[in-house]
Amino acid sequence: MIKSSNQGPRNSVVADETPGEPALDHVAVLQRVGGDRQLLAELAKVFRQHCPKQLIDLREAIVAGDPRGVEHMAHALRGALSNLGAGPASKSAMRLEEMGRNASLAEAEDERVALEREIARAETELAELCHGAQQ
Amino acid sequence: MKILIAEDEVVSRRLLCSFLEKEGYEVVVTGSGQEAWDALQRPAPPRLALLDWMMPEIDGLEICRRLRSPGERAYTFILLLTSRDNKADLIRGFEAGADDYLTKPFDPEELKARLRAGLRILKLEDQLVTAREEMHFKATHDTLTTVWNRAGILDIFKRELARSRREGSSITVIMGDLDHFKEVNDAHGHLTGDQVLQEAARRLVASVRSYDIVGRFGGEEFLVLLLGCDRLRTGDRAEHIRAAFACGEFTSSVGNIPLTISLGALATADWPSRDVEEFLREVDLALYRAKAGGRNRTEVAIPPQAAAILVAPGILSSRRGSR
Numbered sequence: 001m002i003k004s005s006n007q008g009p010r011n012s013v014v015a016d017e018t019p020g021e022p023a024l025d026h027v028a029v030l031q032r033v034g035g036d037r038q039l040l041a042e043l044a045k046v047f048r049q050h051c052p053k054q055l056i057d058l059r060e061a062i063v064a065g066d067p068r069g070v071e072h073m074a075h076a077l078r079g080a081l082s083n084l085g086a087g088p089a090s091k092s093a094m095r096l097e098e099m100g101r102n103a104s105l106a107e108a109e110d111e112r113v114a115l116e117r118e119i120a121r122a123e124t125e126l127a128e129l130c131h132g133a134q135q
Numbered sequence: 136m137k138i139l140i141a142e143d144e145v146v147s148r149r150l151l152c153s154f155l156e157k158e159g160y161e162v163v164v165t166g167s168g169q170e171a172w173d174a175l176q177r178p179a180p181p182r183l184a185l186l187d188w189m190m191p192e193i194d195g196l197e198i199c200r201r202l203r204s205p206g207e208r209a210y211t212f213i214l215l216l217t218s219r220d221n222k223a224d225l226i227r228g229f230e231a232g233a234d235d236y237l238t239k240p241f242d243p244e245e246l247k248a249r250l251r252a253g254l255r256i257l258k259l260e261d262q263l264v265t266a267r268e269e270m271h272f273k274a275t276h277d278t279l280t281t282v283w284n285r286a287g288i289l290d291i292f293k294r295e296l297a298r299s300r301r302e303g304s305s306i307t308v309i310m311g312d313l314d315h316f317k318e319v320n321d322a323h324g325h326l327t328g329d330q331v332l333q334e335a336a337r338r339l340v341a342s343v344r345s346y347d348i349v350g351r352f353g354g355e356e357f358l359v360l361l362l363g364c365d366r367l368r369t370g371d372r373a374e375h376i377r378a379a380f381a382c383g384e385f386t387s388s389v390g391n392i393p394l395t396i397s398l399g400a401l402a403t404a405d406w407p408s409r410d411v412e413e414f415l416r417e418v419d420l421a422l423y424r425a426k427a428g429g430r431n432r433t434e435v436a437i438p439p440q441a442a443a444i445l446v447a448p449g450i451l452s453s454r455r456g457s458r
Contacts, residue, residue, distance in 0.1 A: 046145050
């Protein structure tokens with residue numbers, strides 16, 4: 001298992017549980033915030049506040065068969081997740097966005113479940129990365 | 136430097152805001168296209184704009200189009216934030232009026248470099264605007280006295296005449312000619328003559344309201360437009376200007392020089408169908424009468440229909456200032 005870098009023992013546990021791409025690219029996200037873990041903690045907090053509502057809206061759009069709604073919600077989630085260095089979650093959101101754009105929602109619900117799982121992984125790692133930073 | 140962020144996604148918005156504040160920008164943060172458009176309509180709007188492509192209601196492309204529609208506004212450098220990086224989309228972005236684009240998630244160093252390029256363009260635009268304004272000033276103002284030149288004041292006269300007729304108001308037009316200016320030039324030389332012209336312009340400007348117009352018509356002739364001046368007060372206002380002008384001798388580098396002016400005046404409302412050229416002819420004739428009547432005087436041009444009903448010759452007497 002190769003992680004981007006900067007991972008501690010705690011990260012290895014998460015990575016070992018889910019083989020493949022790490023949930024969070026620590027190097028990229030720290031670079032994006034200029035090494036400012038406090039800012040990163042703030043971003044994580046903002047994300048935690050908004051994400052549940054976005055996921056609900058996304059699910060509702062899928063249930064309602066609203067491709068534009070799916071595209072929009074997935075796009076917003078993808079933006080946030082890519083800024084937070086959450087590669088797999090961001091890619092999952094991108095797939096949902098494309099499904100919305102192509103008005104092809106047959107596999108959207110499965111992808112949404114996968115997205116929620118990836119977000120949960122990313123949030124766990126994010127919390128550990130920000131550990132100690134004041135919010 | 137003010138910079139606008141239009142981004143509906145909260146994490147990106149917070150990240151951009153933090154980064155730009157650290158870079159020393161004054162950040163105007165908006166969360167939708169409508170908010171961004173409103174912020175761009177306020178006085179002194181940001182001239183750098185980071186617009187997310189995809190936003191509900193008004194998207195980044197629409198803001199680009201609106202900003203690039205014809206109108207009097209300072210140039211806004213637009214950087215589109217997009218997660219779309221295929222060629223067709225980028226071309227759409229540029230065609231809508233974007234100057235540059237940045238793919239999300241943004242790279243801080245790349246954003247910095249692109250904003251520096253934006254600042255260079257804005258600086259160039261400022262230089263062009265300043266140069267254009269300087270050229271416009273030079274084209275419409277008299278170099279020696281800095282009041283409007285002939286072309287400049289005639290242009291204003293035409294515009295204001297049309298406006299006053301629409302609004303049913305009057306303009307008092309005053310043509311003034313410095314008394315004995317040729318003697319000043321002959322006795323003291325052209326440099327002193329120039330000083331006298333500068334002082335004359337100063338005195339005229341000082342004697343009118345800030346929104347009245349003073350121009351050098353040519354040589355030692357000045358034209359003054361009193362906008363919205365009641366036609367019944369034309370004579371009094373012109374006489375006030377003449378008296379203020381003759382308030383004292385001018386202390387030049389070669390000694391004291393007496394300074395007086397002869398004025399011809401008229402109220403445009405008294406001549407309903409005349410044009411600018413005709414007004415200038417009439418006011419010039421009145422000025423000629425003021426000169427012929429002994430100088431340092433004001434003569435008001437009386438329209439023919441009014442002159443016909445003034446039966447007593449004495450009514451058309453000129454106004455003489457005290458000397």
